[in-house]
Structure formats: C-alpha cells, structure tokens
Amino acid sequence: MTDQVTAPAASPTTPEAARETINARIADKAWGARVVAGDAAAKAELDMLHKIEAGDPEALTQAKASAPTAADPPPKTTEQLAAESATQAAEREANSLLATLRSRFDLNENAEQRLKTGEGFSQADHDSVSQYKARLMADPDFRTRLLAGHPEENRKLFLVNLILSNGVKQEAVA
Incomplete structure (x- = not known):
C-alpha cells in the first residue's frame, strides 16, 4: 500500500x-x-x-x-427564474392596481392591506356590504345615476364589488 x-x-x-x-x-x-x-x-x-x-x-x-470566501450560490434553474418572474409581475400588477384604486376610489388602508394579502373580510363585513349593494341596486335614483356614468355611483359599486369578490376571511379555529 x-x-x-x-x-x-x-x-x-x-x-x-x-x-x-x-x-x-x-x-x-x-x-x-x-x-x-x-x-x-x-x-x-x-x-x-x-x-x-x-x-x-x-x-x-x-x-x-x-481563506476562500463563501461560494456563490448555484445558478437558478429555468423553473426558478420563471417562478420569480411571475411573482414579480404579479406584485407589479397588484401595486399598479392598488395605486389606481387609491387615486380614483379613495381606498382606505385597512381595505388596501386586506386586498394585498388576500386576507378577505369578516363574514359580518361581507354580509353588510352585500346588503348595502342590494339596497343600492334597488334604488331607482342610484341606478339612473350609475347608468348615466356619475363617478360617485361608479366608485360605490366598484368598491362594493371589490370587497365581495375578495371573499370571506377564514376565522381561526379555537
């Protein structure tokens, strides 16, 4: 040997x-x-x-x-790069939408945060907004102004639909 x-x-x-x-x-x-x-x-x-x-x-x-320095991380795979790119594109799109909502519809911080995180709104909030929408749509004056393109009526309906489409927040099980 x-x-x-x-x-x-x-x-x-x-x-x-x-x-x-x-x-x-x-x-x-x-x-x-x-x-x-x-x-x-x-x-x-x-x-x-x-x-x-x-x-x-x-x-x-x-x-x-x-002494050698820490090695560079291994190169990312095509799948990793695509996933990162898709995430960044979704974030840019969401930020752009939120900027538009803030400038056009006076979106409050609480609603904006819930929309960003996808957290949803409580069942009570969801039910209240649903009832509010029903009252708005039952009001003939509101419908007339909405169809005539009045900005305030468009803003109200948009925000109501945004809240309703975001879903109900999952309550923590005790």
Missing part, C-alpha cells in the same frame, strides 16, 4: 484549526516524509501552521486574507 500526498488545504484561520491541521499533517506519512526530505513547500506550510497556532497576528491576517 502506498501513502498518497495530501493536497494542501486552505490555511486555517484560528489557532485551534491550525492545531487540528498540524495533527492531520503529522498523521500523513507522505507529508511527513516531504518535511524530513527538506521539501520547501511542506516546511513553509508547517512553519505557517505553527505561527497561526501560536496566534501570530501577521500569520492570522495572511491566513484570513487567503
């Missing part, structure tokens, strides 16, 4: 790690033979390991500077 030469690893950056590396190198017969034979690279590595183990500030700084 032949001993294999261990490829030098990155320098440890703490005295404890240097001690572990020294112990591993001592256990490696091929590496030990290189040191005994006068191999300059092996001797320089051992010298540096001893300096790091001793807490030499210059050696520690040099080791930390040469």
Whole structure:
C-alpha cells in the first residue's frame, strides 16, 4: 500500500484549526516524509501552521486574507427564474392596481392591506356590504345615476364589488 500526498488545504484561520491541521499533517506519512526530505513547500506550510497556532497576528491576517470566501450560490434553474418572474409581475400588477384604486376610489388602508394579502373580510363585513349593494341596486335614483356614468355611483359599486369578490376571511379555529 502506498501513502498518497495530501493536497494542501486552505490555511486555517484560528489557532485551534491550525492545531487540528498540524495533527492531520503529522498523521500523513507522505507529508511527513516531504518535511524530513527538506521539501520547501511542506516546511513553509508547517512553519505557517505553527505561527497561526501560536496566534501570530501577521500569520492570522495572511491566513484570513487567503481563506476562500463563501461560494456563490448555484445558478437558478429555468423553473426558478420563471417562478420569480411571475411573482414579480404579479406584485407589479397588484401595486399598479392598488395605486389606481387609491387615486380614483379613495381606498382606505385597512381595505388596501386586506386586498394585498388576500386576507378577505369578516363574514359580518361581507354580509353588510352585500346588503348595502342590494339596497343600492334597488334604488331607482342610484341606478339612473350609475347608468348615466356619475363617478360617485361608479366608485360605490366598484368598491362594493371589490370587497365581495375578495371573499370571506377564514376565522381561526379555537
């Protein structure tokens, strides 16, 4: 059986790690033979390991500077990129719609937050709005103004329909 030469690893950056590396190198017969034979690279590595183990500030700084940085994350798959793109497009669309609602229909913060999160409205709110819509649609004056294009009637009906279409908030089960 032949001993294999261990490829030098990155320098440890703490005295404890240097001690572990020294112990591993001592256990490696091929590496030990290189040191005994006068191999300059092996001797320089051992010298540096001893300096790091001793807490030499210059050696520690040099080791930390040469330590590899965290690897870049693996490239994203086509499916991941498509999903991120779809999410971003949906967010842009929702933000654009909410900006329009704020500017044209005086949407309050509570309703806006519920629409953003898809939380829905309570059953009581939903029932109240449903009854309000029924009263509006039963009012002949409201219907006449709505069909004539009056902005206030359009705003009311739009907001009512928006609330009703958002659904009922799921109540937490106790």
